[in-house]
Amino acid sequence: MTSAPRALLAIDAGLATTTVSLIGRPAARWRLLGSLSVPAPAEPDAVAAIVVARVAAADRGLADRVDLDPAAVGELPRLTATTPAARSLAVIGASRRAANLLHDAATRTPWHVRAASPETHDPREMTDLALRPGVEALLIGCGDPPGPDERGALDDVAALAGAVARRRPELPIVLAGPIDRRRAWRDAIADAGGAIATDDPEAEPGASATPEGTARSVEGRILRAPAIRLRDGADEPLREILEGLLPRSDVARHTMVQAVISLADVLDLRIELLDVGLDGGLRVLASPGAADQGPSGVAVRTATGGLAPRVVDDRAVDEVLGWTTGSLDRHRMGDRLLDLRARPWADATGDGARLRLAAARAALTRLAAATTDLGMLPPPDLTIVAGGAFIAAPPRAVALAVSDTIRRTGATQVALDHARLLGPLGTIEDPDERRSVLAELVDDLLAPIGTVVVVAGATTGRRGGQRVGTLALAGDGSGPTVELHGGEVGFFDMPPGERAMATLEFRDAIRFGRRARRLTVPVSGGVGGLAVDLRDVPLRLPERRDRRRAALAQWNAEAWPGDDR
Amino acid sequence: MIEQQPDPLGADVDPIGLSIVPRRTLLSDSIDAWFPLGPGDRPRVADEQAVAAGDPLAELLREPRTIALPRSPGRKAPVEPGQPWSAGTSRRVRGGDAPPEGELLFRSGGRWRVAASERFETLVAPFAGVVREVRRGIGIRVAADARAIAGTDVLAGPTSGRLQIVTAADGQLRAQHVDVGAAGAIIVAGARMDAEALARARAVGIRGVIVAGLGIKERRDFVASERRGQAAVHGLPQFGVLVLDGAARRPIAAAHMALFEALEGRSVAIVGHPPSLVVDATGIDLPMPAPDAVRVRSGPLTGAEGRWAGLAGPRRFPAGVSVEAAYVRFGDRAPIAIPIGDLERFA
Known part of the structure; x- marks a missing residue:
């Protein structure tokens, strides 16, 4: 007899939806028994009660094998991942250039960033920005040595930061660069009686933030980061400090990274995760271990990757309008985005579903723009898509959305984290235990959408649509050869579980990592089948809106039939 | 169009499923209101002070601007950022005639920057309550029952x-x-x-x-x-x-x-x-409202209000989208399946 649980709940408590999944071990391995997503915030036990009741009603024997008791849902062990709302960070630089550099680094974190500089704001406005109660941290930075454009206003900015530090004793302040060596900073905080500390471990006592050097008594409210640099642009230390100011424990966008790294190890595949949430996004590239190296991953969490921008301005509206084929004008689209932001779970059917996927495309575009360094890495074998925006959309439409926005040549399988299990499973702290659970659940964890093959250089000038090559699938038996047309996306049925070698032959040389006229890649099936994308890399859409809508409608025709125009 | 299929099971009220319908608070028993202030705004209340509706809470700057003081105002006594400042009657400052009052922002290069204006407007309390927090340049919190x-x-x-x-x-x-x-x-x-x-x-x-x-x-x-x-x-x-x-x-x-x-x-x-x-x-x-009253917040039936009639399970809706749905009874008609996300209830 064993006391190990035979069923547990995996709870992903997001900002838009709460997903509760029931995982059971009826025999030798863990299986996903059921899941349910409901608008957030929801009481997980209430949702779990429905899932458990459905499992028990559908298969009483299965429920008995995993010791399910609908009356004792509250006693089930659970893995919970949460997503807190994004917080606001004020960024102040001594020049517009410096503020932009800081802003670019800070946007690659989960913070919502508001930037200002003396060139764009007067001192009262900058003080107002830093004093707002909604602002929960302040980032001040400069070059080392300060650039010519920074020198004139650097003392003002340093003094402003010191004054804000005194007026908001609860506010963490990050100094990127030699701000605390400025006399204006020292003067500004000198009267605080040693109330301000620096965490710089290398700071000499004589160079401490306060004349007495006694300020270390206040724990880490002033944090030092490396100076901003234009040329190499390495921003990891600053991002780590900024992310360190945010909660990490059981936060889904941290735990998902752990889960994806373990999954890469389990599957021995390079995996990319694209997660679009209401208030932020996540992009991860994880690689399996090799030789004595363990699995590893690179991740960027960014508030700009959120489905619905916090501020619905003209730019946000245009970004979504650019992916729609309907007839909404700017004002109506703005109304829809305001409502999407306020009630992200609502209006998820009909044209609301199409709007949601257009907003998701815009979010993926922003995510790609914020993670160009990840985009330059070798393409993944498997791309996992996560987020409520993709759950209800047709599989081919999801594959097309990924192909539209994350543009690079190569072939990748696409799958969906349909039950939002990656976040909760990532909360398992022991890597070996996490790996073991993922290995058992892997078949249920991901819904296979299919394979996307992106080939560059196969367009045929301005007209497009001309036959440029052929595709042949050879799996268990030889499949027919189909024609490929330049500048288009072709979808081919290929059921889940089916594997084949796809041979693409072109009249002229194309780019597929290298230049070639013939390429053979392994592909696998899914509910969306195989997609062969012969459009430009990067994607170039017509400037005129009517032509743009026509192009989008043509590509969407097979992915999501019945698209409105 | 929303599915217009009547409930095949003739479902009655299912209070378990109702709990997953998004709930909005209709009426709270108390209010804790925050009135934001900017640099230069002058609070006119103190912590724990009782205020009646119409009492002044603060004076807000109109057309605020930043000025630089040629001399430190702290020669006689130390001054702090956020302290009020007055130009007096004859002192002149950079940028023209001295505004009557302002707030010290920070000191740089030996000169204080001040948020100031020549005109103020009064922020009055819209309801009676007790001031719980006053933070110059940031805001005032007023609580009431x-x-x-x-x-x-x-x-x-x-x-x-x-x-x-x-x-x-x-x-x-x-x-x-x-x-x-x-x-x-x-x-x-x-x-x-x-x-x-x-x-x-x-x-x-x-x-x-x-x-x-x-x-x-x-x-x-x-x-x-x-x-x-x-x-x-x-x-x-x-x-x-x-x-x-x-x-x-x-x-x-x-x-x-x-x-x-x-x-x-x-x-x-x-x-x-x-x-x-x-x-x-x-x-x-x-x-x-009645505990089982639900409102359609979005979708084709926006604004319609009815009674909860139980969960409908995953249903296929327009655009081929399958989502979790619930039955709602409008008047005496047969229940209709509506996406859970399109519903709301008040409590």
């Missing part, structure tokens, strides 16, 4: 006045129908209002507007109009817009309308943080 009806957004404000219903829950108040007889009132203006009607409402002396939906264009037009008005010589009287639902047009919920009807003629206040209508409900029982 008054009840509050939650909305989603407030534009401008705060403001107060008597509550008056001027149109039906699904009506749209147009500019030509804004009556000067509602001057001094906070009006309930139905499903939607355009920018022209808002401007006229302000012009005739209406103190505030409650509306179910306000589009992004109307919001921008109104905010721009407010900014221009505030910059005018005499400023503008208090005015605020409370949006109950969002941006799209939809009728005011029956639960909200029942409260407004019960409160009509009473003094109410619109505050922005949190966005709500603070009401004086002394001596009356406010109507609350």
Whole structure:
């Protein structure tokens, strides 16, 4: 007899939806028994009660094998991942250039960033920005040595930061660069009686933030980061400090990274995760271990990757309008985005579903723009898509959305984290235990959408649509050869579980990592089948809106039939 | 179109499933309102001070600007950022004649920067309460035991006045129908209002507007109009817009309308943080919706209200989308399956 649980709940408590999944071990391995997503915030036990009741009603024997008791849902062990709302960070630089550099680094974190500089704001406005109660941290930075454009206003900015530090004793302040060596900073905080500390471990006592050097008594409210640099642009230390100011424990966008790294190890595949949430996004590239190296991953969490921008301005509206084929004008689209932001779970059917996927495309575009360094890495074998925006959309439409926005040549399988299990499973702290659970659940964890093959250089000038090559699938038996047309996306049925070698032959040389006229890649099936994308890399859409809508409608025709125009 | 299939099971009320329908708080038992201040604004209250409706809370800078003082004001006594500053009667500062008062921001290069202006306007308490927190340059918190009806957004404000219903829950108040007889009132203006009607409402002396939906264009037009008005010589009287639902047009919920009807003629206040209508409900029982009442918030049946009839499970809806659904009974008709996300209930 064993006391190990035979069923547990995996709870992903997001900002838009709460997903509760029931995982059971009826025999030798863990299986996903059921899941349910409901608008957030929801009481997980209430949702779990429905899932458990459905499992028990559908298969009483299965429920008995995993010791399910609908009356004792509250006693089930659970893995919970949460997503807190994004917080606001004020960024102040001594020049517009410096503020932009800081802003670019800070946007690659989960913070919502508001930037200002003396060139764009007067001192009262900058003080107002830093004093707002909604602002929960302040980032001040400069070059080392300060650039010519920074020198004139650097003392003002340093003094402003010191004054804000005194007026908001609860506010963490990050100094990127030699701000605390400025006399204006020292003067500004000198009267605080040693109330301000620096965490710089290398700071000499004589160079401490306060004349007495006694300020270390206040724990880490002033944090030092490396100076901003234009040329190499390495921003990891600053991002780590900024992310360190945010909660990490059981936060889904941290735990998902752990889960994806373990999954890469389990599957021995390079995996990319694209997660679009209401208030932020996540992009991860994880690689399996090799030789004595363990699995590893690179991740960027960014508030700009959120489905619905916090501020619905003209730019946000245009970004979504650019992916729609309907007839909404700017004002109506703005109304829809305001409502999407306020009630992200609502209006998820009909044209609301199409709007949601257009907003998701815009979010993926922003995510790609914020993670160009990840985009330059070798393409993944498997791309996992996560987020409520993709759950209800047709599989081919999801594959097309990924192909539209994350543009690079190569072939990748696409799958969906349909039950939002990656976040909760990532909360398992022991890597070996996490790996073991993922290995058992892997078949249920991901819904296979299919394979996307992106080939560059196969367009045929301005007209497009001309036959440029052929595709042949050879799996268990030889499949027919189909024609490929330049500048288009072709979808081919290929059921889940089916594997084949796809041979693409072109009249002229194309780019597929290298230049070639013939390429053979392994592909696998899914509910969306195989997609062969012969459009430009990067994607170039017509400037005129009517032509743009026509192009989008043509590509969407097979992915999501019945698209409105 | 929403599936119009009747419930094959003849489902009765399922209270378990009802708990996963998004719940909105209709009425809170107390209010903890935040009134933001900017650098240079002057609080006129202290912590734990009791204030009555109409008492001044602060004086807000109008047309604020930053000036640099040629001499430190701290020669006689130490000064701190955030302290008030007065130019006195004869001192001149860089940038022209000395404004009468301001607030010290920071000192750089031996000179203090000051947020100052020649004109102020008074922020008055829209309801009676107790000041819980005063932070110069940041804000004032006032708490009260008054009840509050939650909305989603407030534009401008705060403001107060008597509550008056001027149109039906699904009506749209147009500019030509804004009556000067509602001057001094906070009006309930139905499903939607355009920018022209808002401007006229302000012009005739209406103190505030409650509306179910306000589009992004109307919001921008109104905010721009407010900014221009505030910059005018005499400023503008208090005015605020409370949006109950969002941006799209939809009728005011029956639960909200029942409260407004019960409160009509009473003094109410619109505050922005949190966005709500603070009401004086002394001596009356406010109507609350039935526990199984649900409202369709979005989708083709937006605004319809009915009774919960149980979970319907995953259903396929227009655009080929499958989502979790619930049965809702409208009147005596057979229950209809509606996406759970399109429903809401009040509690």
